[in-house]
Amino acid sequence: MVDETEDEALDADQEEDGESKKKKKLSGKFLVLFVLLPLLVIGGGAGGAYFAGVFDAPEPTEEEIAAKAAEVNKKVVFYDLPEMLVNLNSGNSSSSFLKLGVSLELADEASIPDLELLIPRIIDNFQVYLRELRKEDLNGSQGVFRLKEELLMRINSSAAPVKVNDVLFKEMLVQ
Structure with missing residues (x-):
């Protein structure tokens, strides 16, 4: 009799294990079909709409x-x-000059x-800074841009x- 009850208990446990395995398989399918798939569809649609420009102003x-x-x-x-005429730093006996006309942009x-x-x-x-420049410092657009930024920084500090807001060159002559 005891053996029969143990067998019944084992059969009941095996049935519960079988049901739980079925539930696990069902829950995995449920997760894929009803959770992940809609998330992928919604995400893909939102991404496509973003790249299509739906959300752009x-x-x-x-x-x-x-x-x-x-x-x-x-x-x-x-x-x-006022226009400025300065002697550039040449490092030797020859002299170079910079004639500079500047306009300042103000807010009001x-x-x-x-x-x-x-x-x-x-x-x-400006004069102190410009006298230390060399002719090579003013070569090309990069040199002019650096000069403009440096003058803007110096004027805002002084x-x-x-x-x-900005330093605008009206005239710039290097000789």
Whole structure:
């Protein structure tokens, strides 16, 4: 009798193991069919829509671009510095000169009176820097770009409360 109960218990355990294996197989199929497949479809659709440009903002019209440009240009003010003529560092007895005409781009007209008070300091700062340049430093567009960036950095440090947005070359002659 005891043996029969143990056999029945073993049969019941084996049946439960069989059912759990079926459940595991069913749950794996369920996971693939009802969870992963829809995620892949949704992800693929979203990726395709992104690359097709569905989520991109519409491009601005010509009128909007012109209005923004007019708004920016309305605020910008230019201030011309006096022309400068400096002796470049040549390292030998021959002399080279740089004639430079510069215009400064300011954010608004309210900063012009403050800038005019600082013009002697700005010109002095420019002169000291420009006298140490060599003719080779100004070769090509890279040399001119470095000069422009250096002058912008120096003017913003010497005219501290006033913010200069850009340094524009009106004239630049190296002889």
